[in-house]
Structure formats: C-alpha cells, structure tokens
Amino acid sequence: MSDAVSPLARPFPALPAIAGATPRIARAGYKDWGRCDLTYVELAEGTAVAGVFTRNVCCSSEVDLGREQVKAGRARALVVNAGNSNAFTGYRGREAVEAIMAQVADRLGCPADEVFVSSTGVIGVPLPKDKARDGIEAALIAQPCSWEDAARTIGTTDTFTKGAMATAVIGETTVTLAAIIKGSGMIAPDMATMLGYVFTDAAVAPAFLQQCLSAANRATFSCITVDSDTSTSDTVLAFATGQAGNAPFAGFDDPGADAFAAALHDVCRQLAHLVVRDGEGAQKFIAVAVSGAVSDDSARRVGLSIANSPLVKTAIAGEDANWGRVVMAVGKAGEPADRDKLSIGFGGIWAAREGQPLADYDEAPVAAHLKGQDVTIEVDLGLGEGRATVWTCDLTHGYISINADYRS
Numbered sequence: 001m002s003d004a005v006s007p008l009a010r011p012f013p014a015l016p017a018i019a020g021a022t023p024r025i026a027r028a029g030y031k032d033w034g035r036c037d038l039t040y041v042e043l044a045e046g047t048a049v050a051g052v053f054t055r056n057v058c059c060s061s062e063v064d065l066g067r068e069q070v071k072a073g074r075a076r077a078l079v080v081n082a083g084n085s086n087a088f089t090g091y092r093g094r095e096a097v098e099a100i101m102a103q104v105a106d107r108l109g110c111p112a113d114e115v116f117v118s119s120t121g122v123i124g125v126p127l128p129k130d131k132a133r134d135g136i137e138a139a140l141i142a143q144p145c146s147w148e149d150a151a152r153t154i155g156t157t158d159t160f161t162k163g164a165m166a167t168a169v170i171g172e173t174t175v176t177l178a179a180i181i182k183g184s185g186m187i188a189p190d191m192a193t194m195l196g197y198v199f200t201d202a203a204v205a206p207a208f209l210q211q212c213l214s215a216a217n218r219a220t221f222s223c224i225t226v227d228s229d230t231s232t233s234d235t236v237l238a239f240a241t242g243q244a245g246n247a248p249f250a251g252f253d254d255p256g257a258d259a260f261a262a263a264l265h266d267v268c269r270q271l272a273h274l275v276v277r278d279g280e281g282a283q284k285f286i287a288v289a290v291s292g293a294v295s296d297d298s299a300r301r302v303g304l305s306i307a308n309s310p311l312v313k314t315a316i317a318g319e320d321a322n323w324g325r326v327v328m329a330v331g332k333a334g335e336p337a338d339r340d341k342l343s344i345g346f347g348g349i350w351a352a353r354e355g356q357p358l359a360d361y362d363e364a365p366v367a368a369h370l371k372g373q374d375v376t377i378e379v380d381l382g383l384g385e386g387r388a389t390v391w392t393c394d395l396t397h398g399y400i401s402i403n404a405d406y407r408s
Contacts, residue, residue, distance in 0.1 A: 008277035008285050008373060008393070009160040015147040015178040016165065020044030020241025021199040023150040024142040028135025030083035030121065030128070036153045038132075039080040040139035041199070042108070044241045049075035049116070050210035052217045054234035060087035061094040062117050065101075066235060069113045073206025075239055076110040078197065079136065080154045081119040082182075086127040087232035096127040103136055118195050118235050120156055120182065151180035154195060158184045159278055164270035166263040168202075170256030175202035175244045179267045181236075183275035184226070194275050196221070196236040198267055202260055203242035205250040212261045213238045213268075220268040223300060224391045226279040227399065228308040238264065276391045281398025283373070284316055286391065290379045292343075293386030298335045303390030305333035306377060313395035319370040321363050323351045326377060341382030346370065354382065 021043055025036040051070040053063050069075075079100055086093045097117050105112040119127060151161040162181045167174050183194025198213075213236070221236060242248070249257040277285055288306045293299035306312055306329040315322040323344045330337050340355035347369030351361050369375065375394075 004159060006159045006278045006282055008282055010274060010277060012148045012151065012161045012163050013165055015163050016176055018176060018178050018199040018241065019201045019243035020047060021239060022144050023147060024139045025145050025149055025153045026135050026138035026142055028081065028131045030081060030131060033083070036149075037082040038135040038139055039078075039150050039153045040104075040136065041078040041150070041197070043076050043078070043239055044243060045076065046242055047075045048073055048204050048206040048209050048240040048242070049237060050206060050213040051235060051237045052213060052221070054232065056232050056234070058088060058232050060085060060119060060233045061089070061097045062086060062119050063233060063235060065094075065097055066116055066118070066237075069116060070210070072113060074114050075116055076108050076114040077104050077116070078237065078239070079104060079115065079117045080195065081117070081121075081127060081132065082154050082156055083121040084119055084125055084127050085121045085123050085233045086119040087123045089124065089126040092126040096129050096132060099129055100132055100136060103133060107140055116237060118233065120154065120195050120233050123232060147178055147180055151182070154180065154182045156182065156184070157280060158182050162271060162274040162278065164267045164274070166266045168256065168259040168263040170246045170259060173244055173246045175200060175246055175260060175263075177202075177263055177267050179271055181271040181275060184278045184280050194221070194234060194236070196271055198236070198238040198264065200238070200240050200264075201242070201244040202240050203244065203246050203248040204240040204260065205248055208249050208251055208257070209238055209240055212264050215261070216265040216268040219265065220272040223303070223389065224272045224276050225304060225307050226276065226282070226393055273391060276393050279393035281396040281401070282393035283396055284375050284394040285373060286316055286375045286377065286393060288377045288379070288390045288392065289387075290381065290389070291387040292381040292383055293388070294336045294384040295386040296388050297386070299381075299386040299388035300390065302330055302333045302335050302337070302379065302381065303388050305329045306379065307390045307392035310395055313392065316370065316375055317394035317396045319367065321346055321351065321366040321370060326379065330379060330381070336383055337381055338383060343380040343382065345378040347376050348378070350378075
C-alpha cells in the first residue's frame, strides 16, 4: 500500500461478518516490506463459487487453474499473495500454486481444486515456495481478522483499502454481501481488471451465481479503465456460503433471485468505481456517458475509446474543455458514427450538437465543471437507442512517476 492517499479516496465501509467465510492474514515476506502480504479465507463446506478472469493470453498459472476450478462450482478456501504475481514463470510458477493448494487442502480435508489462489505484483519472478508455505502455516493458525485488514493485505500500489457491501431481503430472510478489491494500475476492461472477492451468506446454485457475476462484470468491471493495460492476473471471484438459510437461488424464476442479482451488481459497481478512484496518479474521476449508439455494446466501445485516449485524459487533467479530442476519440473507435449527427457535452452542458459547435456555447460553466473532482463527458451519436457508461480517471505526471519507479 502506498503512503500517499488518492484525493479521490473513499473511507472503508463497516463490512459485516459473513457466516461461513473467515478471513485471516499473515506475513510471507514476498517483498522487503514490514506488513502482512498473504490473505487466507476459509469457507464453509458446500460454498458455491463463480469467477471471471483476465483475457490476457500471457496470464498466470493462478488464472489458468482458476478457470478450470470454477467449472466444478465449489470452494473451501481462498489464498491471495501480494507482492509477486507469479506470472510468466513457467512450470515453477504452476508448481508453487499447486503446492499452496495441496497444503491448504490437506489441512481442510478437501479436494485441492476447491482451494483458489491469486497472486499480484511483479511479473516474471517465481513465487517462492518456502515463503508461501511458511506464510500459509502462519495464516492457518492466525486469529480471524476484519475485512479491512484483508483488503489492506492484498494491496500493492493501492493508496487506500477498498470494500463494499449490500443486502437483499428475501421474504423474511436478509442475505448479505461483503466484498474487497485491489487495483490501481494496469487496469483495462477485459475481464476482470483487478483482484476482487465477493462473499455472501446466500444460498446460490453455482451456475446461477456465475450467470449473475458475468452479467454484473459486463456492466461494471468491464466498463472501467485506468491505462488500457490488461493485467496477467486479473480475477474476480464470488463465493456463496449458503448460511443465510434462504431457499437456494437457481434461476430468476426463484423468489428473491432478482433482488440478489441486483445486490451483486451494486457491490460490483461500487468496487469498480473505487478502483478508478485509486487510479495511479488520478486527480479526477471521469464518467463517459454515451447514448444514441446502434447498440449498447457499440456505445461501450465508443466510451472506452474516449476513456482510453491519452489526449482526452490529459485534457481533463489540465481542466481544458477541448471537446475536439472527444470527437477524435469517437471517430477512431471503429464503431458506427456520423460526424453530422454527433453531439458532445461536459457536465450536462452541450458544446456541440449534431456536428456543429453551438453558436451560444459558453465555456465558463464547463471550465468550472472540469475543476471539480467528478467529471462527466456526454456523447450522443444520434444513430439509435444504444447506451453505456464507462468510468476512467485523468492521466497525470503521478502515473508516470509511480510506474517508472515500480521496481525500485
């Protein structure tokens, strides 16, 4: 965790305990830092699991194994290593993950494929097996910790801990969701853009949990970007312990299933926004709202073209209402667009409508909007009913400083 806190930071919420999910932390010493860097969460027998993973083809062994493990739909434990991504490490990296899985499975008396492992940090350095082994042994006997402690432990360049919660009332039963996430740089919307973990006491069939998580991901984690770079380790996992006592959700026809899905979406949206607010060097949180596209997917791609544009991001950093850069980013997106139907605005104030600057456009209120921490860019393509919102941050000298010194 960085000492300097993002000006866009939000306080960590008071997350409730989740029956059937017990977090513990320990210090494995993956880097020369004086803090805990290994998180272990023990899960009740029968816990359902779902996951979304990076599309980076140079992914870690943790991601390769995780993709296979979620197909069975059951989990008993989660281990997260911070400071070493264990990516691009060949057979040694895979052996390290399999050793962790076997060690925890032996203690819990469960199949090794019910132990999920994630790692985050520098690429190209094999995870030290001895440090992992000793760290896990320490975590197994550690006292349970808070979700905030767990969130702090999984962080790397993060400047603040990130968590979210939601509840859903199902008849006379309330189900609770608590979630933590890490992410600050190497963030782009190609599944799932960071390491995030959602824990709920709801009873949910694995297939339905996967359906809900995949849908939430498309509208949240896959709609954020900090720097257009997709990590080798990105993972979001959802665990449902089934301890709340509700009748298990198997599909949207089940009473309360829609409320649960909405709560999961809400938690994912909160987490996604927190990652953008901790974007490396970020000074402004930017929402890019695109409407009038030929489809929602097309609107999302146009939004990402704008959000990933260094010229747009630096203009916002400089509080410059240069809407011509937005026009450029729309045009390069490779999506249907018509110059003569395009409208651009900032903070609810249109600068150009239907392909032309407004004759009475007053830049003063737009300039005032850009001086704030929360900035909105509006784009109306004028072609159809498709719409999407993408979230990003500005691009500052801070991003360069953080990443130039990352391994120092």
